[in-house]
Amino acid sequence: MTVTKNNTEKVLNINNVNPLIKNVEYAVRGKLAIRAEEIRTDLEAGKGNYGFSKVVSCNIGNPQQLNQAPITFFRQVASLCDNPDLLKKENLPLVSQLYPSDSIARAQTLLHSIGSVGAYSHSQGVPHIRNTVAQFIQERDGHAADASHIFLTQGASSGVQTLLSMLTQNEKSGIMIPIPQYPLYSASLALYGATPVNYYLDEATGWSLDINQLTESVTSARKQGTDVRALVIINPGNPTGQCLTADNVRDIITFCHEQRLVLLADEVYQTNIYEPEARPFVSFKKALMDHPDAEVREGVELVSFHSISKGMVGECGRRGGYFECVNLDSLVLEQIYKMSSVSLCPNLHGQILVDLMCNPPRLGDASYESYSGEIKTIYESLVRRSKKLEGVFNEMEGVSCQAAQGSMYLFPQVTLSDKVAAAAAKESMAPDAFYSHAMLEATGVCVVPGSGFGQKANTWHFRSTFLPEEHLFDQFCSDLEKFHSSFLEKYRD
Numbered sequence: 358m359t360v361t362k363n364n365t366e367k368v369l370n371i372n373n374v375n376p377l378i379k380n381v382e383y384a385v386r387g388k389l390a391i392r393a394e395e396i397r398t399d400l401e402a403g404k405g406n407y408g409f410s411k412v413v414s415c416n417i418g419n420p421q422q423l424n425q426a427p428i429t430f431f432r433q434v435a436s437l438c439d440n441p442d443l444l445k446k447e448n449l450p451l452v453s454q455l456y457p458s459d460s461i462a463r464a465q466t467l468l469h470s471i472g473s474v475g476a477y478s479h480s481q482g483v484p485h486i487r488n489t490v491a492q493f494i495q496e497r498d499g500h501a502a503d504a505s506h507i508f509l510t511q512g513a514s515s516g517v518q519t520l521l522s523m524l525t526q527n528e529k530s531g532i533m534i535p536i537p538q539y540p541l542y543s544a545s546l547a548l549y550g551a552t553p554v555n556y557y558l559d560e561a562t563g564w565s566l567d568i569n570q571l572t573e574s575v576t577s578a579r580k581q582g583t584d585v586r587a588l589v590i591i592n593p594g595n596p597t598g599q600c601l602t603a604d605n606v607r608d609i610i611t612f613c614h615e616q617r618l619v620l621l622a623d624e625v626y627q628t629n630i631y632e633p634e635a636r637p638f639v640s641f642k643k644a645l646m647d648h649p650d651a652e653v654r655e656g657v658e659l660v661s662f663h664s665i666s667k668g669m670v671g672e673c674g675r676r677g678g679y680f681e682c683v684n685l686d687s688l689v690l691e692q693i694y695k696m697s698s699v700s701l702c703p704n705l706h707g708q709i710l711v712d713l714m715c716n717p718p719r720l721g722d723a724s725y726e727s728y729s730g731e732i733k734t735i736y737e738s739l740v741r742r743s744k745k746l747e748g749v750f751n752e753m754e755g756v757s758c759q760a761a762q763g764s765m766y767l768f769p770q771v772t773l774s775d776k777v778a779a780a781a782a783k784e785s786m787a788p789d790a791f792y793s794h795a796m797l798e799a800t801g802v803c804v805v806p807g808s809g810f811g812q813k814a815n816t817w818h819f820r821s822t823f824l825p826e827e828h829l830f831d832q833f834c835s836d837l838e839k840f841h842s843s844f845l846e847k848y849r850d
């Protein structure tokens with residue numbers, strides 16, 4: 358074969374990259390977020406003529422980007438693990454004045470089991486830390502967990518991708534995903550070439566999940582020849598914030614049993630629960646173990662995901678998480694292990710944070726008071742901010758917003774006029790993208806248009822976090838109110 362040289366064309370170019378990669382879309386860091394970064398750079402350089410001085414990134418659940426303080430105990434242990442010299446005998450007298458005794462003891466224990474944070478660990482994650490996770494799950498659910506079925510990951514994202522890739526046999530392989538959904542799912546399915554099988558959450562009833570809707574969706578996909586293999590549930594929901602009832606969780610498990618589906622339970626927001634009396638978090642693992650039918654308990658294949666990025670921890674940049682496998686075929690577990698070993702191991706800083714999240718200071722420990730105080734402060738502030746923003750949205754003309762029972766987002770529906778639709782079409786944009794772009798240019802607030810998550814045809818939404826700092830929150834809300842009414846005036850039919 359002759360190789361013709363054509364110096365004007367790159368060997369790897371946009372016409373010959375993996376076509377599946379070209380199909381991937383991820384709106385959380387899409388066009389709008391890129392424009393927001395441009396504006397941020399302009400503002401920092403004193404360039405441009407904007408009516409605001411700062412970009413507020415409400416497009417992503419990234420609490421520390423918006424100055425949420427890290428949990429002190431976590432960072433103390435992490436810093437000691439990073440700099441083990443501080444634990445040397447000669448330094449301990451001084452270090453003990455700066456670090457509480459339990460943070461020193463924890464770092465010693467972790468380093469004893471890890472060795473150095475600079476070394477690769479076991480591909481599945483440090484065994485000691487997987488034991489901590491198993492203990493955490495047992496305390497949470499009242500049912501034993503098996504550390505050998507737990508995989509530590511680089512955030513929940515990499516675990517979700519591992520499972521979705523395992524489940525994709527060919528393009529007929531179907532995975533049920535909620536609409537609206539967090540676009541990690543649609544993006545990964547596009548990448549692996551699997552078929553997304555949509556089921557719709559019901560906005561009118563607080564984004565609830567109806568089993569009939571699941572049945573209709575799986576039945577019609579199978580009729581069309583899709584080999585539906587798994588069901589993804591995000592609970593609490595992203596972008597929708599709903600928290601499923603215990604009955605609903607049990608019925609979903611029964612549905613998976615009847616339809617022979619693997620259940621992927623994305624539970625990264627399990628501690629972002631804002632109506633704990635009415636809507637407590639019920640894990641799928643607990644509901645499975647409590648299921649009245651032994652065939653279901655022993656049959657349904659469940660993988661549940663958790664992360665250090667969310668909750669009150671918010672350590673997104675450290676990239677830590679885990680997934681627990683229940684009732685999976687042992688040969689499949691071996692393949693998961695093999696795939697984990699291809700990327701050697703999840704990073705050690707993330708693994709350490711998983712240990713700390715799953716085993717925080719307990720009553721009686723030196724750090725307990727400060728730890729629980731910090732958690733409570735963040736939690737209570739999230740509750741206040743979610744309620745405040747929900748109220749602001751519901752006061753706006755043409756906007757309706759369901760309460761966030763959990764997670765970090767509100768997903769209001771906006772009625773947009775024909776004039777907006779026409780102006781948006783001129784810019785080749787969906788009306789909600791047009792609205793969100795206008796919001797960014799007017800206020801510096803960056804949200805994500807509903808089209809990035811999927812929504813019922815001819816409805817328009819956007820997703821905003823409620824993470825801006827509380828002392829700036831009134832200003833943030835009033836900027837949004839002002840923008841919304843002037844936008845409506847401008848485009849009134």
Ligand code: DCS
Binds near residue numbers: 385418595
């Ligand atoms: N699952 C859900 C439901 C999420 O919302 C996220 C992140 C992840 C998994 C993955 O997170 P980690 O990989 O960091 O564990 N949420 C994105 C979002 O919508 N905003 O910020 C990131």
